[in-house]
Amino acid sequence: MLDLGAPEPATKQQIGPDAWLLKGFALSDADALLAAIEQIAAQAPFRHQVTPGGYTMSAAMSSCGAYGWVTDRHGYRYSPQDPQSNQPWPAIPALFAELAERAAHSAGFAHFAPEACLINRYTTGARMGLHQDKDEQDFTAPIVSISLGAPITFLFGGPNRSDPTSRWLLEHGDVVVWGGVSRLYFHGVSPLGKKASHPTTGAVRYNLTFRKVR
């Protein structure tokens, strides 16, 4: 007899130790996610932040949750306020938190409660070089990443910058979860291609990353 138990994503691909690509996991929530991003950006507009080294990031960023990730000439940090408005960041919508928790659970991480959601907006040519997500204090919680809009190539490496990377196409509604052994693995995205587009967002890609900060 066919077991129709809990709904599972169409495919679940292992991309590293304790790291999973959940194809299409957020697809049915995609329109609601995009609408919520628009509301968040009305309060905390997308901006191109500058790294301590003086490099202007090609992805525009906003945040929601108890903390947002900020960078300026003084360094990287989590801040409870948006430095642009000196107001708290918009709250994480219930849908975001619930979806992130479900994705984490599906990848083997129970009880994930995100405190921060970084929102990246990529236009043609925007990228994110290989880096570790290491500004959080708690590395026992995973990172949950949701992709919306135009497709991009995700690079997933290892614990050292020089480790070889594998390449994964991230499409509208895909979710990546990495934690445990992979929590501090290097990762990034290739420049958004000139022809990359999606019917809903055009030549724009959004990425949401959920993190436990403290």
Ligand SMILES: O=C(O)CCC(=O)C(=O)O
């Ligand atoms: O855009 C992505 O898929 C990755 C984003 C990322 O690694 C980050 O915001 O730290």
Ligand SMILES: [Fe+2]
């Ligand atoms: Fe990252």
